[in-house]
Amino acid sequence: MPVKETTVEIKLKNLKNNLEYLKSKITSKTKFMAVVKAFSYGSDSRVVSQELERLGVNYLAVAYTQEGVDLRKFGIKIPILILHPQEKDFDNIIENQLEPSIYSFRILSFFIKALKKKNKTSYPYHIKFNTGLNRIGFLKKDIHKLSKLIKSNLPKYLFSHLGASEDLNEKKYTKKQIEEFISIDKALEIELETPLKKHLLNTSGILNYSDYQFDMVRSGIGLYGFGNDIKFEKNLKPVLTLKTIISQIHEIKKGESVGYNKGFVAKTNSVIATLPIGHADGIGRQYGNEKGEVLIENKMAKIVGNVCMDMLMIDVTNIKCEEGDEVVFFDDKSYSAEEFSKKANTISYELISSISRRIKRVVSR
Numbered sequence: 001m002p003v004k005e006t007t008v009e010i011k012l013k014n015l016k017n018n019l020e021y022l023k024s025k026i027t028s029k030t031k032f033m034a035v036v037k038a039f040s041y042g043s044d045s046r047v048v049s050q051e052l053e054r055l056g057v058n059y060l061a062v063a064y065t066q067e068g069v070d071l072r073k074f075g076i077k078i079p080i081l082i083l084h085p086q087e088k089d090f091d092n093i094i095e096n097q098l099e100p101s102i103y104s105f106r107i108l109s110f111f112i113k114a115l116k117k118k119n120k121t122s123y124p125y126h127i128k129f130n131t132g133l134n135r136i137g138f139l140k141k142d143i144h145k146l147s148k149l150i151k152s153n154l155p156k157y158l159f160s161h162l163g164a165s166e167d168l169n170e171k172k173y174t175k176k177q178i179e180e181f182i183s184i185d186k187a188l189e190i191e192l193e194t195p196l197k198k199h200l201l202n203t204s205g206i207l208n209y210s211d212y213q214f215d216m217v218r219s220g221i222g223l224y225g226f227g228n229d230i231k232f233e234k235n236l237k238p239v240l241t242l243k244t245i246i247s248q249i250h251e252i253k254k255g256e257s258v259g260y261n262k263g264f265v266a267k268t269n270s271v272i273a274t275l276p277i278g279h280a281d282g283i284g285r286q287y288g289n290e291k292g293e294v295l296i297e298n299k300m301a302k303i304v305g306n307v308c309m310d311m312l313m314i315d316v317t318n319i320k321c322e323e324g325d326e327v328v329f330f331d332d333k334s335y336s337a338e339e340f341s342k343k344a345n346t347i348s349y350e351l352i353s354s355i356s357r358r359i360k361r362v363v364s365r
């Protein structure tokens, strides 16, 4: 689709393709939780969540409570896990039928207080254990004390998160996390005197460790088209494309500079195109100074000088182009967000989740 301004296109056909591919890696009994945190990894959480609900995913997950409240207000009905609730959130969580992740004694105490206040004796939640990522979660040594506190309102799921499931050089570390998870499950089931349902795998976990799918898997980046490994590139299709147009072209002489603080000084007479997108739109300064490259008329053009807040400049000296011509930052065909992000030493997750909301979204089916 040709664009007339900076535009993010959300291709729902690709989302469906990715969901089907990820589901082909698990059994039909295993539930699928779609992770739609951070505005659905920079796309549009309402549009994407609605489509995922329509396509039959069992669960959604977001990081923070407000993200879940927004989805409920929009009319999403399927269960929503809040991965990282904060102490003030629990009234809101309960009122909106959201399922919190309980990851510490401190957070558990706020949850229990909110349930008492609302006269509830049972309420669905997921209990989170730290098995090596050392980010959030209870530890195995907490099980005895924890069990006494949760025995009257049992968790709907036990879960943990892998720290390096995409890195096959870290198989030993991942296997250790999996073993720790299984041993936590056993001990907790004994203390609580009941079997527990579980989820562990993220996208790369599904792709590389599908034996450990348990009762549900959680996928984010894979749904948006990235498998953290080129071997999955033919099966997963990027959902987002980011395109803009050339606002203006300047011919500059050898020795002249471009942008703030003379970030670029022309070594020869050059042609410079200005694009209406900057670091406030999610193209950070790390892409400036000839690190980042964009695609124009099927040729690569380097970003020159410092990325400004609302604009950036590219060198088009050797490219035949005009004002108004289309420029691709990433798409689902020849130039992926993974490739673009690599040029500035970052990853697709950071790039796509940072695309600012002021950029126009267009949804295609």
Ligand SMILES: *Cc1c(COP(=O)(O)O)cnc(C)c1O
Pocket: 035, 037, 083, 161, 201, 202, 203, 204, 218, 219, 220, 221, 222
């Ligand atoms: C973000 C997140 C996911 C999704 O991970 P992907 O690698 O994007 O599939 C799963 N689980 C937790 C706990 C997360 O924070």
